[in-house]
Amino acid sequence: MNRRRKIYEGKAKILFEGPEPGTLVQYFKDDTTAGDGARHEIIDGKGVLNNRISEFVFTRLNGLGIPTHFLKRINMREQLIKEVEIIPLEIIVRNYAAGSLVKRLGLEPGTQLPRSIIEFCYKDDALHDPMVSEEHITAFGWATPAELDDIMSLAIRVNDFLTGLFMGVGIQLVDFKIECGRLYEGDLMRIVLADEISPDSCRLWDIKTRNKMDKDRFRENLGGLIENYREVAQRLGILVETDNALTTGPRLVQ
C-alpha cells in the first residue's frame, strides 16, 4: 500500500516519510487498543472513518486560524501532514466527568464540571501515561512555561470549536485528547495541533439518547463501534468511502 520509508508505527497509525522535506504521511490503521495496548483488536474500516473525520476537523480548525499539522488527505487511509517535534504530553480537555476523572475524584459520570478542565498526561505507555502537572512538565523540560501557555490557549480554542460543532449535530463533547508539536519554520517555532481528532480521541455522547459514539464502545465492550463512528461522520455531513471489507464499494452516507 505504501512504498515510502516507515518512520514510526504507533498503536493506531503509521508515519511514513512524506514527498517533501518537513512532511510526513499519516496512515490510519484499523488497530484498536485499550489499556495502553493491553487489549488489541482490528476493527475493519475504523482507520478510514478516523482519517475522514480527522481531516474534516483539522481542515476547519486551519480555517479558523488554529495552527495544525494538517495539509491534505491523500486517500482513504492517508493524509499529508507537516512533521513536528511532538511534545510528549496528552492534553486532555474535560467538560463533563468521565473516565479516569470519575475514579480519581469520585464523581458521577456525566456530571458537568464547574468549568472546562485541562489535564496533562506524560505520553509513555510503559508508565501508563501518568497524569502530571505543570510543575512536572516544566521541571523535566518537556515543555516551557511559555509553550504550556500556547498549548492551553490552543486546547481551549479547539474545545470551543468542537463543542459547537458536535452540539450542532446532537452530540455532547464530554472530553477529548490532543497532542501538540513544535513546528520549526526558519528561525521561528510555533506550537501546532498534531496527531488526530476522531472518535478514538474524543468522548461523544448522543445528546438525546446518551448513547456513546466513541472508543468507549471498545473500552467497555459495548460493540457497534464502526456503526457509531459512521454515524458521527454522517451527522457531520462527511462523504464516507468505507473499506471494501465493510461494503461492496464506495458508499455515500447521509
Next chain:
Amino acid sequence: MNRRRKIYEGKAKILFEGPEPGTLVQYFKDDTTAGDGARHEIIDGKGVLNNRISEFVFTRLNGLGIPTHFLKRINMREQLIKEVEIIPLEIIVRNYAAGSLVKRLGLEPGTQLPRSIIEFCYKDDALHDPMVSEEHITAFGWATPAELDDIMSLAIRVNDFLTGLFMGVGIQLVDFKIECGRLYEGDLMRIVLADEISPDSCRLWDIKTRNKMDKDRFRENLGGLIENYREVAQRLGILVETDNALTTGPRLVQ
C-alpha cells in the same frame, strides 16, 4: 488527659477546643498509619517526639516571618494553635525522587530532581488522596488562583528553610508534605501553614549512611522508627522528654 471538647479526631492527631475563641489544642497521638489508614499501629512515644519536632520547626518558621498556626507547646503531647479553615490539599515539595513520584515517572529513588517540584493531592482518604493539578483545584474551588500562588510561595520558603536546617545536621530533605489554611483576622484573610512538620510528614535521609529517618521506616517495615525520630530530635538539639512508656522519666537527649 483532656477535658476540652473534641473537635476532630484524625489518624495521628486530635483537635480540641482551645482556651480562647479562634484557638485549638492539637494533641499528638502515637497512632501510625500507612495506605490512608489501611495499616495502623501504635508506636509508643511517636506523638511526643512529633509534638517537639513540629514545635521546633514552627517556632523557627514564625521567627522567619513565615505565617503559621502555631502559638505554643502546652505539654508533651499538646500544642496551642490558631484555628484555620483548612484547604483540602496536601502540598508536597520534592527535591529528590521518592515514593509515588518514583512509580509515577519511573525514576530511580534518590535521583535529584531538575528543580524542586510542588505537587498537590486532594485530601480525601476514601479517594486515596489523588494527585490533582492547579486546574482541578481552581475549577472545583478548593483554592483560588491567588491562594495557590500564596501556597506555592509559602511552600518554597518552607523548603528553603527546612533544606538548610536538616543539611546542617547531616540530613537530606528528600521531600515533605504540608497543609495550609485560611486564617481570618477581622476583614483580612491570610494563608498560613497549619498541621505539623515532623518525620511523619518529611522524608529524611542521613546524608552519610543514606539511612531513612522518617515514616518510611513504618511504611517499609524497617523497624526502629522511634530510635530514628529521636535521633532527628537529638540532632536538632531538642530536649526530648519522652513518655514513661519509653524511659523511666524525663530524659535529656544530646
